[in-house]
Every structure is written in structure tokens, then in C-alpha cells.
Amino acid sequence: MDLLVQPLNRTIQVQPGANLLQALQQARVPMSYSCMAGRCGICRCRVTAGEVLEGTGEQRRPLDGADNSVLACQTTLTGPCTIEIPEPDEAVVHPARTIKATVVAIEHPTHDIQRLLLRPAKPIEFSPGQYVQLQFTPELARPYSMAGLCSDALLEFHVRRVPEGRVSGYIAQQLKPGDGVKLSGPLGSAYLRRKHEGPMLCVAGGTGLAPILSILRGAAAQHMPNPIRLYFGVRSPRDIYGLPWLQQLQREHPSLALHVVVGSGGDPATQRCGLVTDAIEHDLDSLQGWRVYLCGSPPMVEAATLLARRKGAAAEHIVADAFYAQGH
Ligand SMILES: Cc1cc2nc3c(=O)[nH]c(=O)nc-3n(C[C@H](O)[C@H](O)[C@H](O)COP(=O)(O)OP(=O)(O)OC[C@H]3O[C@@H](n4cnc5c(N)ncnc54)[C@H](O)[C@@H]3O)c2cc1C
């Protein structure tokens, strides 16, 4: 039976019952994937005609999503259909794996942020902006975003301690250099789109700076000429960190404009105060043709997504990692 793949306008022959991601891989269609288990969300695509089954094994069910989006790795083909894959020329493939790493250093850039430097036992491939699951003990595991590039010798993470937080509390109080950590991934689809040549808007809230730094470092390493606007929102002046790294990036990438926005307690004479979304609203008229990268707390990411859509950014050009709490 026929599977039509858009926007490539390519028809491939598939067997009923085939897994969609496997069918695309066999036909060498460029499609991003990582976990192959429905967790990372990176293989999402749209079914625009025909029917498929979502889920595996007993949980299979007919497609009923409002926007017809499915995870290719969790989709079974049952009849002829048409799918639309995202940005075929920006597909990234870093099969997820679990590797061991050792804590090399723990720094404290602010009163509640720890900067972890880990040495992986084997190199790990990822795209700038992705994250991994860090497992400290059998019970303590959470997703955290890399702040650097996969070519770095050490992997860098920024972890903010949340009140009563089990894993962030463990990292702040008990983790020490020499300890082992298991790392699974990479995960996440909010990675740097290297082929885009237009302007980029990057919005980081708190430790959302980690994946945004990775994206900026990736853009600088690739000598991407794009104008980039970075808005870094913090709750109060004592939460500002990373300025020397950002200033270094500005020297490497002169078209990077940096805006630090302080939520409360800032000095209006020397600091930009208020909500990061209000600053963007004020500064930028239109985001048509822009790529938008949003990382940090879920309310900030949600507000910034709505704003970016209202200012004309296309939905498929807004990528985000909201730091949702797990296991609640
Ligand atoms: C894709 C992804 C990437 C992430 N990357 C990072 C990162 O790079 N750096 C980073 O610091 N965090 C990141 N996080 C958040 C991180 O995974 C944990 O959720 C966070 O460290 C809290 O875990 P915990 O075990 O300490 O808190 P828990 O024990 O899980 O929660 C304790 C209490 O704190 C609340 N809580 C949990 N998280 C937050 C929060 N962020 N703000 C306010 N209250 C909270 C919970 O609702 C609960 O009441 C990411 C999350 C996701 C989903």
C-alpha cells in the first residue's frame, strides 16, 4: 500500500501493520528520532489523510488527535495514508543510549543554582538544546538540559534547587565530585535549526539558560550569521548568572543582542525590570520569519508561545522545552 510523505512528495510502499518510523527509516526518509519509545517526542509528524493506529501492543487505538499529530515510533500503518514530516532537511538522529558519567566539579553560580560538570565514560552525541535524563540513585532521576556542545570534554548542566525538591535537593546537598551518574538520551526536539538563515529569538527563564546557551554556542561554533535576540528572565537580581559566558558569546557572535530582564527588586536605572514577555512585546514588532526557542518554567514558556504566535511566528517555527516537574 502507498504511504505519501510530504513535503517531499515521495510515495513509498509499506506493508499493513508496519511501524511508521521503521518504514520511514527503511525508505531512508530523513526523520528525527531518539528514544524509539514514545518519550522524547522528537519523531512527531502529522497524518493528513488516511488512518493509522497509535500506541503499541494492547494500547493501540485509532487516531483521534485534534491536530492529527502522532509519534512515528508509536504508530502502526493500517491503510494507505499521507503524512507530513517536519523540516526534512533539519532531521537529527542521535539514537538514545544510557552511559555512565562521573561528577568532575560542582560550582555555585548563584544562591540556588548548581553547575554540574560531568565526564561521560563514552562520547555522547546530541544537538544543541537537547536534554538527557540524569539518574543519581535508583530512585532519583530527572531530565536536565545540556548547556554545552557534544564536542566538549565535559558535559555541563545548570540545576536550580526547588523548595522541597528531591533530586535538586540531593544535587545541592549530597552529590560530590567523584560520584557516578547514569545519563540517558539525548531527548527533546527544541534543538538548534542550523539551516535557518533568518533572525532567531531565544528566551530563557532561570536555568532555561542552560539549553539556550547550548543553542547559542552551537550557532557560534557553526558561524551562523543570523541576528539573535536573547531575553534572559530572572526572578530577582541575585538570580542573574552566566553573564561572562554570554559576553564571550557576544564577542564570537557580534549579531547577538542580550537583554537581561529582572522580575522584581531590580534597579530601573541600571536594569531592565518586569516580565520577559513584556520586554519582547515592547521591543519586537513582528516575528514573521523568525525561529523561536523557549526554555524555562512552564508558565513563561506558555506566555512566550502565545506572544510569539500573536507576533506572527509560525507554529512550527516555535520550539520549546518547558521544565515540567515529574512524577506528581
Ligand atoms: C525537558 C526538561 C528539561 C529540564 N531541564 C532542566 C535544567 O536544565 N535545569 C533545571 O534546573 N531543571 C530542569 N528541569 C526540571 C527538572 O527536571 C526537575 O523537575 C527539577 O529539578 C525539580 O526536581 P526535584 O526532584 O528537585 O523536585 P520534585 O521533588 O520533583 O518537586 C518538589 C516540589 O517542587 C515543585 N517543583 C518542581 N519543579 C519545580 C520548578 N522548576 N519550579 C518550581 N517548583 C517546582 C514540585 O511541584 C513539588 O511541589 C527540566 C525538566 C524538563 C521536563
Ligand code: FES
Ligand atoms: S523517537 Fe519517538 S518519541 Fe522518541
